[in-house]
Amino acid sequence: MTQHEVLVLVSAPLLVLGRPLVPFLRALPAPWRNAVGDVSKSRAFKRAWLWISAPVSAWLLHAAALWAWHAPALFTAAVENDFWHAAQHVSFLGTALLFWWALLEGHAGRLGYGGAVVYVFTTIIHTSALGAWLTFSPSVWYTPYLATAPAWHLSALEDQQIGGLIMWIPAGTLLTAIGLGLLLKWMSESQRRWEYTRAAAFIRMSGGAGE
Numbered sequence: 745m746t747q748h749e750v751l752v753l754v755s756a757p758l759l760v761l762g763r764p765l766v767p768f769l770r771a772l773p774a775p776w777r778n779a780v781g782d783v784s785k786s787r788a789f790k791r792a793w794l795w796i797s798a799p800v801s802a803w804l805l806h807a808a809a810l811w812a813w814h815a816p817a818l819f820t821a822a823v824e825n826d827f828w829h830a831a832q833h834v835s836f837l838g839t840a841l842l843f844w845w846a847l848l849e850g851h852a853g854r855l856g857y858g859g860a861v862v863y864v865f866t867t868i869i870h871t872s873a874l875g876a877w878l879t880f881s882p883s884v885w886y887t888p889y890l891a892t893a894p895a896w897h898l899s900a901l902e903d904q905q906i907g908g909l910i911m912w913i914p915a916g917t918l919l920t921a922i923g924l925g926l927l928l929k930w931m932s933e934s935q936r937r938w939e940y941t942r943a944a945a946f947i948r949m950s951g952g953a954g955e
Contacts, residue, residue, distance in 0.1 A: 745907035752840040753918055760848050769781070796842060797846060799846040799855050799859065799863060803866070803867070805839045808839075809838075810870075813836070816887075820887060823886065843867075857927075857933055861926050861927050867919060868923065871915060871919070875909065875910075875912025875913075879904075884904060
């Protein structure tokens with residue numbers, strides 16, 4: 745769980761803030777770089793990118809990845825099979841990049857600060873719900889931990905509870921801090937707009953009185 749949270753809440757936003765696309769492209773061999781450039785300029789790619797990077801799409805894809813991979817069958821497959829383990833991590837990181845891109849790109853992304861606040865707090869709700877469900881579940885969801893958890897002097901259920909708490913408390917706290925920061929920015933922006941409107945109205949009134 746710690747590994748997953750680092751991918752989603754640390755690596756993904758830092759990669760988005762670092763704007764790595766140009767360095768990544770420069771690292772490719774020239775023929776590959778040209779091919780990627782041609783594809784990125786195509787109308788089909790631009791339409792697909794606009795769709796998957798839209799805030800609603802990014803939110804849904806990220807939420808779907810988190811919930812789907814915590815289903816017992818898929819999570820157990822990821823624990824027992826390297827291919828599914830890699831697929832799990834790729835989907836977590838990939839959808840997290842879309843999530844943070846929609847949130848951080850530009851002026852609070854394509855959302856605006858008000859939309860960004862809703863975007864973050866709805867994410868807190870569903871991820872906290874999943875974490876709480878893991879924490880308070882009376883049964884073990886993932887059978888492989890019946891064999892591995894005792895090595896850490898834990899029962900499989902205790903291991904699951906710790907994982908749920910990691911998703912629920914530290915991750916929820918970080919997202920709450922981000923959401924509150926966006927809320928403050930939204931309030932500050934609203935205050936500036938109100939002051940600007942008030943000043944503009946005063947200038948118009950003063951001009952009218954002078955005439």
